Amino acid sequence: MRRFFIALLGLALLALYTFSAPVASAQTRVPRINFKERTLPNGMRVISAEDHSSPTVSINVWYHVGSKDDPEGRSGFAHLFEHIMFKSTRNMKSEMMDRLTEDVGGQNNAFTADDVTVYWEIIPSNYLETLLWAEADRLAGLNVNNENFLSERDVVKEEFRQSYMAPPYGKLNLLIDQKSFTTHPYRRPGIGNIDELNAASLENVRAFHETYYRPDNATLVVVGDFDQKQLDAWVDKYMARIPKPATPLPRVNVKEPERTKEARYTEYGPNVPLPAVAITYLAPSAASDDAFALTVADAILSGGTSSRLYQSLVYQKQLAQSANSFVDLREDLGLVQLRAILASGKKPDEAEAALLAEIKRLQSEPVSAAELEKAKNQLVADRLREIETNNGKAAAIGNAAVILGDANRVNTDLDRLQKISASDIQRVMRKYFSDTNRVVIYYLPESMRGGK
Amino acid sequence: MVAMKTTLQRIAVVVLFLVATTPLIAIAQQETPPAPAAPRSTTLPKPVERTLKNGLRVIVIERTVDHGGMPLISAQLLVKNGGEVDPPEMAGLANMTAALLTKGTQTRTAPQIAEAIEALGGSINSGGRWDSSVAGVGVISSKTPQAMEILADVVRNPSFKDEEIERLRQQTLDQLRVAMRSPGQLARFVASRVVFGDTPYGHLLTGTPESISRIKRDDIVRLHTTYYRPDNAILIIGGDIKADDAFKLAERLFGDWNNPATPLPAFKASGAELLSKIKPRVLVIDKPDAGQAAVILTRPALQRTDPDYFRALVTNSVLSGFSGRLNQEIRIKRGLSYGAASIMEVRRDVGPFTATAQTKNETGAEVAGLLMSELARLSSEPVADVELTPRKAVLIGGFGRSLETTGGLVSQVGALALYGLSLSEINNYINNVQGVSASDVQKFAGSRLGSKDASIVIVGDASKFLDKLRQQFPNVEVIRAADLDLNSANLRRAGSTEAGNQAVKP
Numbered sequence: 001m002r003r004f005f006i007a008l009l010g011l012a013l014l015a016l017y018t019f020s021a022p023v024a025s026a027q028t029r030v031p032r033i034n035f036k037e038r039t040l041p042n043g044m045r046v047i048s049a050e051d052h053s054s055p056t057v058s059i060n061v062w063y064h065v066g067s068k069d070d071p072e073g074r075s076g077f078a079h080l081f082e083h084i085m086f087k088s089t090r091n092m093k094s095e096m097m098d099r100l101t102e103d104v105g106g107q108n109n110a111f112t113a114d115d116v117t118v119y120w121e122i123i124p125s126n127y128l129e130t131l132l133w134a135e136a137d138r139l140a141g142l143n144v145n146n147e148n149f150l151s152e153r154d155v156v157k158e159e160f161r162q163s164y165m166a167p168p169y170g171k172l173n174l175l176i177d178q179k180s181f182t183t184h185p186y187r188r189p190g191i192g193n194i195d196e197l198n199a200a201s202l203e204n205v206r207a208f209h210e211t212y213y214r215p216d217n218a219t220l221v222v223v224g225d226f227d228q229k230q231l232d233a234w235v236d237k238y239m240a241r242i243p244k245p246a247t248p249l250p251r252v253n254v255k256e257p258e259r260t261k262e263a264r265y266t267e268y269g270p271n272v273p274l275p276a277v278a279i280t281y282l283a284p285s286a287a288s289d290d291a292f293a294l295t296v297a298d299a300i301l302s303g304g305t306s307s308r309l310y311q312s313l314v315y316q317k318q319l320a321q322s323a324n325s326f327v328d329l330r331e332d333l334g335l336v337q338l339r340a341i342l343a344s345g346k347k348p349d350e351a352e353a354a355l356l357a358e359i360k361r362l363q364s365e366p367v368s369a370a371e372l373e374k375a376k377n378q379l380v381a382d383r384l385r386e387i388e389t390n391n392g393k394a395a396a397i398g399n400a401a402v403i404l405g406d407a408n409r410v411n412t413d414l415d416r417l418q419k420i421s422a423s424d425i426q427r428v429m430r431k432y433f434s435d436t437n438r439v440v441i442y443y444l445p446e447s448m449r450g451g452k
Numbered sequence: 453m454v455a456m457k458t459t460l461q462r463i464a465v466v467v468l469f470l471v472a473t474t475p476l477i478a479i480a481q482q483e484t485p486p487a488p489a490a491p492r493s494t495t496l497p498k499p500v501e502r503t504l505k506n507g508l509r510v511i512v513i514e515r516t517v518d519h520g521g522m523p524l525i526s527a528q529l530l531v532k533n534g535g536e537v538d539p540p541e542m543a544g545l546a547n548m549t550a551a552l553l554t555k556g557t558q559t560r561t562a563p564q565i566a567e568a569i570e571a572l573g574g575s576i577n578s579g580g581r582w583d584s585s586v587a588g589v590g591v592i593s594s595k596t597p598q599a600m601e602i603l604a605d606v607v608r609n610p611s612f613k614d615e616e617i618e619r620l621r622q623q624t625l626d627q628l629r630v631a632m633r634s635p636g637q638l639a640r641f642v643a644s645r646v647v648f649g650d651t652p653y654g655h656l657l658t659g660t661p662e663s664i665s666r667i668k669r670d671d672i673v674r675l676h677t678t679y680y681r682p683d684n685a686i687l688i689i690g691g692d693i694k695a696d697d698a699f700k701l702a703e704r705l706f707g708d709w710n711n712p713a714t715p716l717p718a719f720k721a722s723g724a725e726l727l728s729k730i731k732p733r734v735l736v737i738d739k740p741d742a743g744q745a746a747v748i749l750t751r752p753a754l755q756r757t758d759p760d761y762f763r764a765l766v767t768n769s770v771l772s773g774f775s776g777r778l779n780q781e782i783r784i785k786r787g788l789s790y791g792a793a794s795i796m797e798v799r800r801d802v803g804p805f806t807a808t809a810q811t812k813n814e815t816g817a818e819v820a821g822l823l824m825s826e827l828a829r830l831s832s833e834p835v836a837d838v839e840l841t842p843r844k845a846v847l848i849g850g851f852g853r854s855l856e857t858t859g860g861l862v863s864q865v866g867a868l869a870l871y872g873l874s875l876s877e878i879n880n881y882i883n884n885v886q887g888v889s890a891s892d893v894q895k896f897a898g899s900r901l902g903s904k905d906a907s908i909v910i911v912g913d914a915s916k917f918l919d920k921l922r923q924q925f926p927n928v929e930v931i932r933a934a935d936l937d938l939n940s941a942n943l944r945r946a947g948s949t950e951a952g953n954q955a956v957k958p
């Protein structure tokens with residue numbers, strides 16, 4: 001369903017956009033996305049790419065505000081706010097976005113990540129002008145009443161329960177951020193918690209919109225079946241008239257201190273069938289040069305069932321029922337995560353040792369040419385699948401423009417990833433995967449409390 | 453003998469989004485949205501097909517790079533039987549058999565298969581479903597022949613090594629342990645038993661810990677020999693490949709695949725009659741540590757080939773989707789859930805209609821009541837056209853989007869081919885949906901989707917909602933999670949007693 005808050009999935013998605021940006025391998029030409037970019041006088045960035053292969057258009061509006069910008073004592077607010085953006089605006093009744101999209105065969109949704117909030121629509125192309133008007137309208141101003149606000153807040157609390165309370169490993173997803181950062185607001189899970197959601201008010205909504213929802217904090221991406229001149233005229237008509245506020249945009253500038261020694265945590269859950277182990281390392285920003293080598297290393301560790309973690313922990317040693325790595329890089333800094341859910345009868349320290357052995361192996365031995373080529377081929381294919389649809393292309397462009405700071409990286413990152421060598425991988429493995437940069441979390445069934 | 457060639461009619465095809473322009477809702481406001489322009493048309497891809505002389509049906513859907521496609525292909529080999537042929541005591545056999553295809557052949561080990569396909573930038577998957585078993589590959593189109601060779605090898609020459617069977621058995625057991633802890637998944641397992649009892653769709657597709665432990669190599673080999681044969685299979689290839697090249701490849705890789713001398717076991721539909729003997733239930737699985745209650749309404753519905761199929765789809769669309777009635781009532785109006793939805797699952801035999809929502813334990817009974825009353829309202833009052841038109845647009849738009857990717861295209865065509873339906877139904881989809889009227893919906897709901905034959909399943913902390921549930925449904929049964937037996941139609945472990953009426957707590 002829509003208006004998902006995608007904590008893990010969102011991160012995975014961003015990681016994918018950022019890093020699977022691959023390359024033409026010997027035989028495969030990754031089609032270039034030909035886009036046009038301009039900035040309106042009010043500061044809104046507009047990026048568009050024509051594609052007439054189906055009579056649809058995808059619109060993405062990327063606001064450069066995310067969960068890290070949650071007000072103090074209001075953890076979860078950016079995401080709650082995202083839900084509120086579907087309620088009444090100056091000129092639209094609640095849920096009118098659904099009338100303009102779903103009711104004519106289109107689709108809409110939004111997601112909140114640490115650094116951004118993204119709203120999107122896929123519509124029959126003859127509705128493009130209508131939706132540009134609608135996106136402009138909710139950017140220009142909300143008009144939400146308290147009854148709508150309270151009922152949507154209840155929906156978000158149910159989302160919290162459905163995503164984090166009901167599933168057996170939901171709480172582990174919260175623990176990763178809570179235990180991995182000491183200072184940066186990334187330590188607060190984007191879904192928030194019931195108490196801080198209960199404390200959120202309509203006044204908070206008004207202030208948040210005024211602070212962050214402004215044209216100079218928005219990137220509009222349009223991909224699909226449109227005429228460039230016509231699009232420009234509509235954008236000038238509906239978007240350019242929104243004034244740019246004189247007040248400065250607040251930005252998070254908290255620095256997460258370097259880790260100086262390993263930290264270990266053991267946590268318990270009431271509904272955990274099998275123990276889990278998570279290991280995180282602080283990693284650089286998504287836009288950094290080292291992101292490319294980390295991405296290839298990640299594919300070697302856990303891309304597919306021929307990957308090293310699967311072959312070692314799941315297949316050969318049968319220590320784990322799943323073992324994965326995630327390059328979870330964000331705007332300010334990131335994490336590399338390793339996770340294993342154990343097989344029955346196995347001990348967390350065995351899985352931890354096996355995970356660390358694979359890290360050590362990547363640090364001490366260069367990967368073979370064949371393994372490197374395989375990882376790159378996988379990343380190319382991932383990229384092709386990602387940009388099969390208009391909405392996939394729009395998301396890739398938005399990520400490059402907002403998170404990486406340069407829309408053109410949607411095309412150029414491919415070549416850079418292609419150039420990653422075995423020694424690049426060894427270098428980043430040694431640089432980031434040090435003993436002192438490690439946080440280890442054991443997530444165990446309640447029945448194991450007390451050392452059982 | 454020369455292979456037969458059947459080319460589908462080359463209909464100049466339909467307009468994807470030619471949904472009548474819905475008048476925007478008139479509301480008092482300072483500014484109204486600009487009206488839409490004239491809709492633009494598109495063409496849908498046209499599948500072409502041949503049947504090899506061994507009976508293997510080969511279907512190709514071209515979407516080449518020259519015509520706006522990506523340099524990708526997807527291929528599926530469908531075997532026309534799945535979990536419904538599991539022997540009752542061996543639930544999970546078909547799924548296990550299919551999953552083992554990629555775990556070793558006469559000439560390749562499991563790691564070699566993974567290594568080979570992933571080196572091509574591809575992936576390979578296999579598994580069992582209801583009515584079919586599938587092995588599929590997705591790969592960069594320049595690597596198509598290599599990937600297809602591996603696909604053919606895993607389907608035709610699986611080795612079913614004991615070591616791999618044991619490994620998969622342990623993995624499946626662990627996955628079941630995790631699934632059973634999730635209220636939503638557990639509720640779906642229970643719902644299937646409630647609707648289908650001991651009939652072929654009643655058990656878990658993945659099996660239970662007990663049935664999985666019983667399966668032996670001989671059982672797996674027997675299922676493979678019986679059902680994996682060219683005259684019981686369909687190969688679908690879609691994406692960046694020319695049809696002629698695809699047919700040549702199919703002939704080379706599957707042309708010498710022989711049928712066994714024994715005839716294929718015949719299918720006989722029996723669902724409707726058998727299911728009518730199964731009584732609806734209101735069943736609570738008491739799981740005191742559940743972080744939320746999973747609520748399901750379910751009942752038998754119809755076969756894929758039923759003439760009412762499109763009426764069923766449109767009826768379901770009135771209930772389901774973001775702005776469908778269930779989500780309107782449960783999420784949008786009352787904030788009781790992150791989302792409520794329903795699905796009309798159609799199969800070779802009668803499949804289930806299922807409506808679901810998760811909610812805090814305290815409101816489990818209220819959500820069950822809303823699911824039930826919304827189902828009943830479909831037959832008690834007609835749907836206004838201003839509501840019906842957008843719900844049809846949702847179906848048509850969703851169908852169009854499902855064809856955007858090569859994987860989606862292959863799946864949609866495969867679903868038609870599996871049930872022997874004309875592949876041109878892709879081109880008739882819009883007309884079929886548009887042809888359903890408000891009175892069709894009301895009639896269908898009244899005659900085939902009545903609420904009195906519907907069951908309710910709730911998995912959650914019963915102490916928080918049981919009293920309220922009993923006020924609405926006097927015949928509530930309660931089974932403690934520890935006493936649940938998914939192997940039996942009554943779902944209660946032998947020797948256990950009704951929970952909730954007991955003085956002794958577990």
